[in-house]
Amino acid sequence: MFDIPTLMNPPISHRLRIRSGGKEFEIVVDERRSLLENLLKAGIMVDNLCGGRGICGKCAVKVISGSFSPPTDRELRWMKVLKPGMRLSCQVRVLSDAVIELEEVSREIEGKILTWGAVKGLTINPLVKVMKVKLKPPSLQDQKSDLERLLGSLNVKSYDPLIIADLSDALRKSNFEVNVVSYENEIIDVIPINENSRFFGVAVDIGTTTVVAYLYDLISGENLGVESAYNKQIRFGEDVISRVNYARSNRSNLEDLRKAVVDTINELLENLARKTGARKDRIYDAVCAGNTTMLSFLMGNNCYHGSRAPYPPPFTSSVKVKARDLGIEMNPRGYVRTVPSMSMYVGGDIVADILASGLHECERAAALVDLGTNGEIVIRTSEGEFLATSC
Incomplete structure (x- = not known):
C-alpha cells in the first residue's frame, strides 16, 4: 500500500533524475511517499494495475544511483523474477538524490473513443429557465434596491447571492430589461437583454477509462458538439479498485483523484x-x-466502504452541487448534478443507458449490455421487472 505521511513525519525532499526514451528530466520527490506516488503526482504515467499493492509488478523501474528504502516482503518476492537493479516503484521510497530509468513515459494516452450513437427522440425540458423581464427604473419616489426591484417582479424569491455583484450594471446596460436565468426557481444569472443570449448545458459521461462531454443549446435542444478524452485518473490506477485503494491511503490522494x-x-x-x-x-x-x-470521487468520497461487504454506496440519489464548489469551469452559479444510481455496482451510467435506450419503455423481454472498463447487463422481463448485474 502507499505510505501515509503524518504530521510527526515532516517532508524530506530529494531530486530525482529520470531517464526515459533517450531523454532526461528531473522532479522533486517526497521521501515519505512511495516512488510511484511521487511519479504519479508529477503527471508521469506508470502502469499500476493493482493500485500500488505490490501485486502486479507493472510499476517496476530501474535504479541507476542513489539510496532507496529496503525491499518489502512483497517486493522481495518480485525481485526473484525481475532483472537486476529493478525495483517496484509502489514499494520503494527515495532516500537521497537519485537517478532511475523508465520505459518511455507519456502524459497522454492515445486511442479512439466512441462519441456517437443512435438517439431516440427526446422532449427538451431543462431545469434551467429563462425569463425576459422589464423593470421600472428607480426614481426619487421609488428608491427600492435593485435586488428588491428584481424579486418584486418575479414569482421566484430564491437567488444565488453572487448575482448581486453584477446585478446593478446588468440592469442599467439595457434600460432595466433583462433575461433572468433560474435553476429550479433559484435565480442564478441576470443578463442584459441586448447581449447575445444563448444558454447551454452539458451532458458528461464519466467512465473509468474515458470521459465524453456533449454540449447542448438549452432553448432549442440542439447538440452543438462533442469532445472526449481519457480520464486523467488513469495514472492512479487502471481499474476502480486500484483507485479506491489509492484514494484511501490519505486525503491528499483522494483530492488527486477528484482533481484529475x-x-x-x-x-x-x-x-x-x-x-x-x-x-x-x-x-x-x-x-x-x-x-x-x-461519481463518488467527483464528490470527494473515497468509496472505500462501498468496496467492502455489504457494499453500501456513499449515495444513490441525484446530487447537485454548485459548479464553483467542484471547480468546474462553467457559470459558477450553475449546477453540476449526478444521474442517480441503483447500487454500488449498478451506477448512474446504467440508469442513463436505460433511459437513453428506452429499455424502460420496452413492452417485451429485452437486454441491455454495457461493455466498458467494467461490464454491466440489465434485463427487462416481459412482466416489467428489471434484473441487473455487473462485473
Whole structure:
C-alpha cells in the first residue's frame, strides 16, 4: 500500500533524475511517499494495475544511483523474477538524490473513443429557465434596491447571492430589461437583454477509462458538439479498485483523484467552447453520469466502504452541487448534478443507458449490455421487472 505521511513525519525532499526514451528530466520527490506516488503526482504515467499493492509488478523501474528504502516482503518476492537493479516503484521510497530509468513515459494516452450513437427522440425540458423581464427604473419616489426591484417582479424569491455583484450594471446596460436565468426557481444569472443570449448545458459521461462531454443549446435542444478524452485518473490506477485503494491511503490522494476528473471535464469544456464559440459562463447545467465510484470521487468520497461487504454506496440519489464548489469551469452559479444510481455496482451510467435506450419503455423481454472498463447487463422481463448485474 502507499505510505501515509503524518504530521510527526515532516517532508524530506530529494531530486530525482529520470531517464526515459533517450531523454532526461528531473522532479522533486517526497521521501515519505512511495516512488510511484511521487511519479504519479508529477503527471508521469506508470502502469499500476493493482493500485500500488505490490501485486502486479507493472510499476517496476530501474535504479541507476542513489539510496532507496529496503525491499518489502512483497517486493522481495518480485525481485526473484525481475532483472537486476529493478525495483517496484509502489514499494520503494527515495532516500537521497537519485537517478532511475523508465520505459518511455507519456502524459497522454492515445486511442479512439466512441462519441456517437443512435438517439431516440427526446422532449427538451431543462431545469434551467429563462425569463425576459422589464423593470421600472428607480426614481426619487421609488428608491427600492435593485435586488428588491428584481424579486418584486418575479414569482421566484430564491437567488444565488453572487448575482448581486453584477446585478446593478446588468440592469442599467439595457434600460432595466433583462433575461433572468433560474435553476429550479433559484435565480442564478441576470443578463442584459441586448447581449447575445444563448444558454447551454452539458451532458458528461464519466467512465473509468474515458470521459465524453456533449454540449447542448438549452432553448432549442440542439447538440452543438462533442469532445472526449481519457480520464486523467488513469495514472492512479487502471481499474476502480486500484483507485479506491489509492484514494484511501490519505486525503491528499483522494483530492488527486477528484482533481484529475475535474481537470478532464474542464479540458473538454474548454475544447467545446473553442470549437463552437459557446461562452463557458453561459453553461448553467452539467449532468454527470458514471459508475458509483466515479461519481463518488467527483464528490470527494473515497468509496472505500462501498468496496467492502455489504457494499453500501456513499449515495444513490441525484446530487447537485454548485459548479464553483467542484471547480468546474462553467457559470459558477450553475449546477453540476449526478444521474442517480441503483447500487454500488449498478451506477448512474446504467440508469442513463436505460433511459437513453428506452429499455424502460420496452413492452417485451429485452437486454441491455454495457461493455466498458467494467461490464454491466440489465434485463427487462416481459412482466416489467428489471434484473441487473455487473462485473
